[in-house]
Amino acid sequence: MDFLNAIVALLNFVIIPATAYGAQLALGALGVTLIYGILRFSNFAHGDTMAFGTGMVILVTWLFQSWGLHFGPLPTALLALPFGIAITAALVLATDKAVYRFYRRQKAAPVILVIVSMGVMFVMNGVTRFVIGVDEIRFDDGARFLINAGDFKKATGLAEGLAFRSSQALTIVTAVVVVAALFWFLNRTRTGKSMRAYSDNEDLALLSGINPERVVTVTWIIASGLAVIAGTLYGLDKSFKAFNYFQLLLPIFASAIVGGLGSPLGAIAGGFLIAFSEVGFTYAWKKVATYVLPESLAPDGLVQLLSTDYKFAVSFAILIVVLLFKPTGLFKGKSV
Amino acid sequence: MSKTSNPYQDDRGNKDRSITKDGGGGLELPKSTGKARPAPGGPFLAAENMTGGYGGADILHDCTLTVEKGQIAVIVGPNGAGKSTAMKAVFGMLNLRAGQVRLDGEDISGLSPQDRVARGMGFVPQVNNVFPSMSVEENLEMGAFLRRDDFRRTMEQVYDLFPILKDKRRQAAGELSGGQRQQVAVGRALMTQPKLLMLDEPTAGVSPIVMDELFDRIIEVARTGISILMVEQNARQALEIADRGYVLVQGANRYTDTGEALLANPDVRRTFLGG
Secondary structure, three states: OHHHHHHHHHHHHHHHHHHHHHHHHHHHHHHHHHHHHHHOEOOOOHHHHHHHHHHHHHHHHHHHHHOOOOEOOEOOHHHHHHHHHHHHHHHHHHHHHHHHHHHHHOOOOHHHHHHHHHHHHHHHHHHHHHHHOOOOEOOOOOOOEEEOHHHHHHHHOOOOOOOEEHHHHHHHHHHHHHHHHHHHHHHHOHHHHHHHHHHHOHHHHHHOOOOHHHHHHHHHHHHHHHHHHHHHHHHHHOOEOHHHHHHHHHHHHHHHHHHOOOOHHHHHHHHHHHHHHHHHHHOOOHHHHHHHOOHHHOOOOOOOOOOHHHHHHHHHHHHHHHHHHOOOOOOOOOOO | OOOOOOHHHOOOOOOOOOOEOOOOOOOOOOOOOOOOEEOOOOOOEEEEEEEEEOOOOOOEEEEEEEEOOOOEEEEEOOOOOOHHHHHHHHHOOOEEEEEEEEEOOEEOOOOOHHHHHHOOEEEEOOOOOOOOOOEHHHHHHHHOOOOOOOOHHHHHHHHHHOHHHHHOOOOEHHHOOHHHHHHHHHHHHHOOOOOEEEEEOOOOOOOHHHHHHHHHHHHHHHHOOOEEEEEOOOHHHHHHHOOEEEEEEOOEEEEEEOHHHHHHOHHHHHHHOOO
16 A cells, blocks of 8 residues: 555656656757757757747737637647747747848858857847746646546545646647657658758758758747747746746756757657656655655655755756766767 | 858867757858750760869869760869869859850750759769768658659669669668768769769779679669769779760860770870879
8 A cells, every 4th residue: 555655656746747847848859959950059049939939828828818718628828829839930030030041151160150049049038028027927727637636535545646737748748749740740741851851961952952941941940839839838837937948948958968969869868867867856755765665764854865956956967977978968969 | 162261160179069060061052043045066965164163273274074975974083183173063063264064955054053953963972972860762862852743763763773772771871881872872863863973983982892883883874874974083994984084184184085095095094094
């Protein structure tokens, strides 16, 4: 019986939250890795693209709510998502035309584009705060729980409750659908293959008649879509705060690099690795340990390896270890 | 192509591949593309009196190359003679100051390389001539990117020509051996059904056995009516299969004759073929 309680506690506090968080990181890292692979630089503005996109989704959600438009048990934000993606993609494409294209024409060294993306990051950062403010915003509505802790306790008679929030379920389902669609697009469609060809060998792609500007445009649109989806799911799961999205950049980059920059599969694996490490290191294991261990061995302390305030240290540490010992990442990306 | 003079392209000290990815395109293509004009008569490919370079001093001086339909023309010469440059000039990757390129009764001097591909030129660069992370089949598909019709028959023909590629069609091109990779590169260029196939040192870095095999395949391609223009380091072997040979020295034609005659020419033998 105690063993069952331990499993439920583990599911409730570690596995479910980490899976949802991992899915959000994976979607973010996919966008980063796509831009790295095709445009050849690390896009530091990705976190703020997520923030801007989510801000747009929130505005459209409020508009829909004021019209009395709801999406049944699902959050209204899901209805607003396509509009958020469209607005963000338009902004990102305008940025590309106004800023990045100039450097592309100059055939600028990629490191210059990295710095340029930092500039874009600061501008987007400001724009987002200007439009939606710096406060924490909760915008989830619809059904709160798929499995309620109280109901679960009553139904099973266990001491531990299991809560499965609908935003977590939504995150996981959406991530699976989006990732499947992305892989199908990259591996099966003519445009997707031309993007991979461009990533592999720019000159040969040009000689094969692939239009580089088209590849770049499609890449930005997909990356914006991934950023807004990841940002919205994160916002629904936790809450929206512009600064948090800027901070998310570190675990997202850690995910992409751990998996191997340029490798979509690596981005997904990296996302889950980072998420599970972060949650695993900052979770107080006392409860689970008490259930599993005999009474004489029960821990006195919290058995928490790191305070949650230090959660970013986990991504940082993993990032450094990977860069030291396996710089190409787990899935042999193109870095180093 | 001096790269250091442009501050945007100065990548000095940046070896960090965790934030940037190298291998970006270095190809400088002419910005605008003109129109093809009809120019009937003359050889199938006639690149005449080409003079020009990459911007600074001229590399080609009044260089002329011609290929008849279904024939093999080979460009040989010492290192730095402008062999590859001459080929790139034919393909439009070089701004010519003088001279013209005619293909199949059309003056295509003003066309960009991409438009020349659409007009029936296939080009196999010397290095980086495959998409390494893509499968063999996907490489061939990308070769046919400009085609909107059904290209499966052409793919079958490529597989018939290079049977090993059919066995490895699901394998990433980057994992193949040097010779197999060259076959993928040639196959990719054949996917547009070119009228003229240009090969820049197709046997560079492959073993002698593979080299003979590749030359056999190139003859086979020529027999199907495709003209071939080829730059080769292995001058003797290449001239043996050549209908026409060009010996370039310092960007100008030094000897032009049939492959057989060039091999028999005592001057050519002594200077370029090592006796």
